[in-house]
Amino acid sequence: MDLEAMYQEIILDHYKNPHGRGLREPYDGESYQINPTCGDELQLRVKLDGDRIADVSHTGQGCSISQASVSVLTDLVVDRPVDDALAKLDAFVELMQGRGKVEPDEDVLEDGVAFAGVAKYPARVKCALLGWMAFKAALVQAGVEKAREGAEIS
Amino acid sequence: MTATPLEAAPLDVAAVRADFPILTRTVRDGKPLVYFDSGATSQRPRQVLAAERAYVETSNSAVHRGAHQLAEEATDAFEDARERVAKFVGVDAGEVVFTKNATEGINLVAYSMSNAATAGEEAKRFRVGEGDEIVITEMEHHANLVPWQQLCRRTGATLRWFGVTDDGRLDLSDIDSLINERTKVVAFTHQSNVLGTVNDPAPLVERARKVGALTVLDACQSVPHAPVNLRELGVDFAVFSGHKMLGPSGVGVLYGRRELLEAMPPFLTGGSMIELVTMERSTFAPPPQKFEAGVPMTSQAIGLGAAIDYLRAVGMSAVAEHEKQLTEAALTALGEIDGVRIIGPTTTESRGGAVSFVVDGVHPHDVGQVMDSMGVAVRVGHHCAWPLHRRLGIPASVRASFYLYNSVHEIDALVAGVREAQRFFGVV
Ligand SMILES: Cc1ncc(COP(=O)(O)O)c(C=O)c1O
Numbered sequence: 001m002d003l004e005a006m007y008q009e010i011i012l013d014h015y016k017n018p019h020g021r022g023l024r025e026p027y028d029g030e031s032y033q034i035n036p037t038c039g040d041e042l043q044l045r046v047k048l049d050g051d052r053i054a055d056v057s058h059t060g061q062g063c064s065i066s067q068a069s070v071s072v073l074t075d076l077v078v079d080r081p082v083d084d085a086l087a088k089l090d091a092f093v094e095l096m097q098g099r100g101k102v103e104p105d106e107d108v109l110e111d112g113v114a115f116a117g118v119a120k121y122p123a124r125v126k127c128a129l130l131g132w133m134a135f136k137a138a139l140v141q142a143g144v145e146k147a148r149e150g151a152e153i154s
Numbered sequence: 155m156t157a158t159p160l161e162a163a164p165l166d167v168a169a170v171r172a173d174f175p176i177l178t179r180t181v182r183d184g185k186p187l188v189y190f191d192s193g194a195t196s197q198r199p200r201q202v203l204a205a206e207r208a209y210v211e212t213s214n215s216a217v218h219r220g221a222h223q224l225a226e227e228a229t230d231a232f233e234d235a236r237e238r239v240a241k242f243v244g245v246d247a248g249e250v251v252f253t254k255n256a257t258e259g260i261n262l263v264a265y266s267m268s269n270a271a272t273a274g275e276e277a278k279r280f281r282v283g284e285g286d287e288i289v290i291t292e293m294e295h296h297a298n299l300v301p302w303q304q305l306c307r308r309t310g311a312t313l314r315w316f317g318v319t320d321d322g323r324l325d326l327s328d329i330d331s332l333i334n335e336r337t338k339v340v341a342f343t344h345q346s347n348v349l350g351t352v353n354d355p356a357p358l359v360e361r362a363r364k365v366g367a368l369t370v371l372d373a374c375q376s377v378p379h380a381p382v383n384l385r386e387l388g389v390d391f392a393v394f395s396g397h398k399m400l401g402p403s404g405v406g407v408l409y410g411r412r413e414l415l416e417a418m419p420p421f422l423t424g425g426s427m428i429e430l431v432t433m434e435r436s437t438f439a440p441p442p443q444k445f446e447a448g449v450p451m452t453s454q455a456i457g458l459g460a461a462i463d464y465l466r467a468v469g470m471s472a473v474a475e476h477e478k479q480l481t482e483a484a485l486t487a488l489g490e491i492d493g494v495r496i497i498g499p500t501t502t503e504s505r506g507g508a509v510s511f512v513v514d515g516v517h518p519h520d521v522g523q524v525m526d527s528m529g530v531a532v533r534v535g536h537h538c539a540w541p542l543h544r545r546l547g548i549p550a551s552v553r554a555s556f557y558l559y560n561s562v563h564e565i566d567a568l569v570a571g572v573r574e575a576q577r578f579f580g581v582v
Pocket of ligand 1: 256258345346406
């Protein structure tokens with residue numbers, strides 16, 4: 001097994017220098033997620049500005065994959081229209097649930113394509129999705145009804 | 155292997171390993187498998203599979219039902235397995251209830267106690283309600299925690315617990331106030347699946363007896379790894395799982411002192427556990443059948459009997475001694491690595507072969523992933539002991555757990571894995 005295939009440089013960079021870290025006020029929606037198999041925790045807040053994502057802030061503790069993933073999420077969705085963010089969420093979930101068989105679209109997922117290798121390890125898919133699960137739930141709490149639809153994350 | 159217990163003979167690891175085909179496989183692109191996750195589930199020797207297979211191919215039928223030859227043979231084989239289990243832990247066959255696993259055994263007791271509320275006078279001592287207390291410990295596996303929490307929920311009883319010291323031992327300093335006249339149950343683990351700590355049941359059993367509380371021993375991590383005589387320990391109930399002691403999954407054991415099993419109301423009801431049934435009411439079979447509703451797991455129980463034969467042939471003292479050497483080697487080697495913190499006792503004194511640790515700067519999940527890439531199977535996470543991890547101030551840990559088929563040189567792979575994780579994540 002090739003460790004570098006899973007832990008791409010991009011992932012390690014985001015892990016060491018996570019973006020969006022620290023909880024910020026004000027916010028419109030918040031979610032707390034745990035991964036019951038390993039005890040990782042994540043609290044994430046979303047601030048909306050009309051139909052744009054104004055800010056995503058988060059705190060918690062977890063493995064490199066879960067930490068890097070929420071950092072990448074921050075880059076992908078902040079300052080973007082909610083619809084774009086939801087499309088990215090769907091694309092990321094599809095990639096992660098694809099067992100390594102989904103070809104990621106770099107235009108949509110940018111740094112998120114680095115997680116393609118993680119998708120081959122079922123035990124780590126949950127880690128990669130923890131932040132996205134929190135993001136989706138926080139959007140719902142912020143009143144974005146559309147966030148209820150789309151990819152089922154489990 | 156002979157069938158006589160050769161307690162004095164040291165364990166021949168090569169001979170043992172030859173009985174476990176899985177240990178010869180490779181993982182992750184050709185790496186030899188180093189299996190350090192026996193605390194979660196153990197591997198099974200050929201002999202166990204052979205016993206299951208022989209039963210299925212020659213005698214398979216429903217036990218305790220029917221009078222044909224196969225039914226007779228199946229019943230004999232099943233009851234023979236019960237005898238072996240009983241003998242292995244020093245109790246009578248009538249005190250051994252087969253369950254799905256240890257978790258079910260604990261739930262069986264907890265639900266039977268709920269059912270005592272509506273059962274007759276003979277079940278009085280199992281009743282719990284408001285004002286009563288159930289005492290557990292902070293080092294319990296969720297299996298010996300959640301069922302008691304739930305029993306308290308259902309009945310209004312209060313859950314209390316012994317704390318854990320910083321070095322991973324039970325803090326018994328408040329035993330006399332924690333276990334008091336209101337205490338109905340004292341449930342505790344014999345050996346922690348995370349810390350490796352071996353708890354001496356004696357003071358707990360003695361105090362529980364004094365106040366008339368029932369004791370429930372979680373022997374999941376002790377019975378597979380050392381000689382254990384439940385009668386001598388004096389506990390009222392004990393549980394363990396077949397799959398952690400070279401046996402199949404799907405079979406576990408609940409031991410209960412005979413007079414308790416006789417008085418305790420049943421949990422699951424239906425076929426096989428009855429004495430007389432009319433449309434209005436039923437009476438129940440004597441234990442252990444009273445607690446074994448429905449057609450039981452049969453080939454699994456027979457497999458467990460074979461696993462016990464295997465362990466007896468090796469000798470439980472030899473198993474314990476071998477694991478002590480592995481534990482000693484692991485504690486020493488891990489202790490020499492900067493940035494590694496062992497969770498739990500750092501000597502082999504009253505300690506079994508589960509060694510958990512954290513690596514500064516590298517999340518346990520990531521340590522485990524690096525080890526997996528090198529063929530080393532360890533457990534990462536909270537190992538179903540979340541409150542214990544919270545108590546120790548860590549979200550998760552890495553656990554290497556040993557068994558009779560591990561060799562001391564495999565510890566080198568553990569150490570190499572930790573060092574590689576440190577290198578890969580740039581913390582050294
Ligand atoms: C100490 C301890 N208690 C209880 C259990 C539960 O065993 P099972 O899952 O086989 O019911 C385990 C194993 O996971 C354990 O290690």
